[in-house]
Amino acid sequence: MIPVVVKNVIEEAQNIVRLVLGSRDGTDLPTFEAGAHIDVHLPSGLIRQYSLCRLQVEPQYYEVAVLKDPQSRGGSKEVHRLTIGDELAISAPRNHFGLVDSPRHCMLIAGGIGVTPLLPMAQQLQQQGRSFEFHYCAKTPEKAAFSGTLKTASFADKMFFHFSQLADSGRMDMVNVLSRHAFDGELYVCGPADFINEVLSQARMQGWSEERLHREFFAAPEPLEQESDNAAFQVKVHSTGELINVSEDQTMFEALDQHGVFVAVSCESGVCGTCQTGVVSGTPDHRDVFLTEAERQQGNWVMPCCSRAKSKILELDL
Known part of the structure; x- marks a missing residue:
C-alpha cells in the first residue's frame, strides 16, 4: 500500500473529475507504462480500480479521471466528494492493457471515459515515433x-473526434475506420461494455485476428439471460483436497470465504483481474470480461468473483 494525498481536483468535463495524487512525503511513486491502473482505497473502505490517465511529468504524482456513474455502487460518487488534502492509499500500478511491442499501426478507439488509459498510450506512441491514430467517441x-x-496535443494530427449529438460530426463509421488496418494493425479499445463489444464484433467481421484485439472493460456487460440458470457445483482446494459446495445463488468467492479460504477480490464482477486463480482440473464457466477468448479456451484461469463451473468439480490452485 502506498499512502498518497489529493493534491488537486479538476473538473475535466460534465460529471468527470481528474485527481492529482501525490506521495505524502514527496518521494517518487513507482513508474508505469501506458495502460496501467491502480487500486484506490477510498476513505469508506471501498476499493476501486482507475486507469492512470497521463504519463508522469513529475515522478511523485499520478493522475486519474473518474466519471460519476449514476449506476455506481458508491465508488465514483465518493471520488467526486474528495477534496484537496484528503489522504488515500493506493496500490502499485498494474498493467493488463499495455502496448504490444510491434511495428504495426496502432488504432486507439475510446468511448467516453474509456479515453483514460488510451491517452497515455498516445503519449507513449508519440514519444516512440510509432504509427498510430486515435478515435474518440x-x-x-x-x-x-x-x-x-487532445485537440492541441503533440499528436493532434492523429486525433479523430466523433460526437454523436453534433450534426457536423456524428457517430464513428466503424466499418470504414476498422477496415483500413484490418491486416496490419493493433487495435486498442476502451469504454462502455456495449461499445467495446460492438467495436470488437465489427473488427472481427473486417478480418482482424483475435491476437491483435486488445480491450479493457471498466464494467461488466449485462449478463446473458441464460447465465441466470445457475447450477450447484463443488470447488476443490488443491493444497488441502477440501471440497466446498457452491450453491446456485452463491459465487465461488462467497463459498470459499465462508470456509476460510482467502481469495483477493475487488470489483466482484470479473473486470479487474484481482481474483484471477489457476485451474488445476475441471471446466470453468467463464463470466468475466478480463480474460481473452484464447485464455478462456485454454481453461487455465478463472475469476472466482463471478465465474462458475461447467463440470461438477472445479479444482483451483489454492
Whole structure:
C-alpha cells in the first residue's frame, strides 16, 4: 500500500473529475507504462480500480479521471466528494492493457471515459515515433474528458473526434475506420461494455485476428439471460483436497470465504483481474470480461468473483 494525498481536483468535463495524487512525503511513486491502473482505497473502505490517465511529468504524482456513474455502487460518487488534502492509499500500478511491442499501426478507439488509459498510450506512441491514430467517441465535447487538451496535443494530427449529438460530426463509421488496418494493425479499445463489444464484433467481421484485439472493460456487460440458470457445483482446494459446495445463488468467492479460504477480490464482477486463480482440473464457466477468448479456451484461469463451473468439480490452485 502506498499512502498518497489529493493534491488537486479538476473538473475535466460534465460529471468527470481528474485527481492529482501525490506521495505524502514527496518521494517518487513507482513508474508505469501506458495502460496501467491502480487500486484506490477510498476513505469508506471501498476499493476501486482507475486507469492512470497521463504519463508522469513529475515522478511523485499520478493522475486519474473518474466519471460519476449514476449506476455506481458508491465508488465514483465518493471520488467526486474528495477534496484537496484528503489522504488515500493506493496500490502499485498494474498493467493488463499495455502496448504490444510491434511495428504495426496502432488504432486507439475510446468511448467516453474509456479515453483514460488510451491517452497515455498516445503519449507513449508519440514519444516512440510509432504509427498510430486515435478515435474518440462521445456525445458532445462538453461530456468528453480531455477533448480540449487532445485537440492541441503533440499528436493532434492523429486525433479523430466523433460526437454523436453534433450534426457536423456524428457517430464513428466503424466499418470504414476498422477496415483500413484490418491486416496490419493493433487495435486498442476502451469504454462502455456495449461499445467495446460492438467495436470488437465489427473488427472481427473486417478480418482482424483475435491476437491483435486488445480491450479493457471498466464494467461488466449485462449478463446473458441464460447465465441466470445457475447450477450447484463443488470447488476443490488443491493444497488441502477440501471440497466446498457452491450453491446456485452463491459465487465461488462467497463459498470459499465462508470456509476460510482467502481469495483477493475487488470489483466482484470479473473486470479487474484481482481474483484471477489457476485451474488445476475441471471446466470453468467463464463470466468475466478480463480474460481473452484464447485464455478462456485454454481453461487455465478463472475469476472466482463471478465465474462458475461447467463440470461438477472445479479444482483451483489454492
